[in-house]
Amino acid sequence: MEPEKKTILMLGTFDSKGNEFQYLYEELLRRGVAVMTMDVGVFKPQGHFHVDITSEEVAESGGRLLKDIRARGDRGEAMKYMSLGARSIAMSLQKKGIIQGIISMGGGGGTSVAATAMQGLPLGFPKVCISTLASGNTQEYVGTKDIVLFPSIVDICGINRFSRMIMSRAAGAVCGMVELDPIISQNDKPVIAISMFGNSTPCVEKCSKILNEKGFATVIFHATGSGGKAMEDFIVEGNCIACLDITTTEWADEICGGILSAGSTRLDGPGKAHIPHLIVPGCLDMVNFGTMDTVPEKYVIAERKFYNWNPMVTLMRTNEKENEILGKILAEKANESLSPVAFLFPLEGISILDGVNQPFCDWKTDKILFESIRKNVREGIPIKSVEANLNDDLFAEAAVENLLELMNK
Secondary structure, X not given: OOOOOOEEEEEEOOOOXXXXXXXXXXXXXXXXXXXXXXXXXXXXXXXXXXXXXXXXXXXXXXXXOHHHHHXXXXXXXXXXXXXXXXXXXXXXXXXXXXXXXEEEEEOHHHHHHHHHHHHOOOOOOOEEEEEOOOOOOOHHHHOOOOOEEEEOOOOOOOOOHHHHHHHHHHHHHHHHHHHOOOOOOOOOOOEEEEEEOHHHHHHHHHHHHHHHHOOOEEEEEEOOOHHHHHHHHHHHOOOOOEEEEEEOOHHHHHHHOOOOOOOOXXXXXXXXXXXXXXXXXXXXXXEEEOOHHHOOHHHHHOOOOEEEEEOOEEEEEOOHHHHHHHHHHHHHHHHHOOOOEEEEEEOOOOOOOOOOOOOOOOHHHHHHHHHHHHHHOOOOOOEEEEOOOOOOHHHHHHHHHHHHHHHOO
């Protein structure tokens, strides 16, 4: 008995790139997989392959009738509703186990629609997109997911020996991904998510070592904006049993206009996933900018304290007012959580640079941060302090101990 074929969802604008998708379709079939097709174009599809999910169905799933989208003639609006529809349908197909991979291709519009759909799919699910935009800033398209972008090199307009080569390789890539089942070990340890930054690395490394010795696996996310977003998604998808949030620095960038903001939903994930959450105000003493000439003029005029972390990164010390705001935000986020949540404060510096004789050392300002959290947090949320720097072993040991206490509640 032959094994059941894996199914790959091929989505795209079949109205404008029908011939190109025809070739990709044939390449997928040639590799022995089944192909389900979804049309996200607005007009009549081209090509000779069967369309399984029509553009009418996609539009309706996105909240609009296709005839209304056509009548308005608004490209931006069309992309919005087709993106929403494609995402909803793809997520449903994946959850039902109908598809095992997804592939698409396009220019700016096609990539945007495909990426929106792919971003709704879980980590580890094969996602491949051939794109004319794959060599530029791809954060908008990749988001926090493991989307593989193939640079198209040439425009996706017609079939030639160069485009055939790229499409063929991309088809081979997604087929290889779906055929290779992930390795699942019966001995996999329960996972704890941890946030880290260069200025909190010693602490996180020590915490990770202790947790590993206690039988846990740790997955560490770099708090660079996209890293914080990725951790939040990772948590919400149910991939871990607790969060040790050592590095909440992205909130400083969020309120000060830094380059590493994770957005206003940072710290929401553990509550949504109903897992224990230990919050540490790690590295809230700093805001990240690029080179010094990129720092907003208002901060330069105010003669704020700066530090060149490396040739491409300028750090700015947060002030008293900003720390009061940050404390209130962290407290409010904790207040909203329905899961076990607690705070732990390092009283001798919240980063490497906030240590004794270091450039950002200002424990008076740190105290304002701590007091703001205390003042705004709801009754019943534990707050503890350690007479140590964030990166001292003593603090790391206390952090693990407090997290384990939360997990046992």
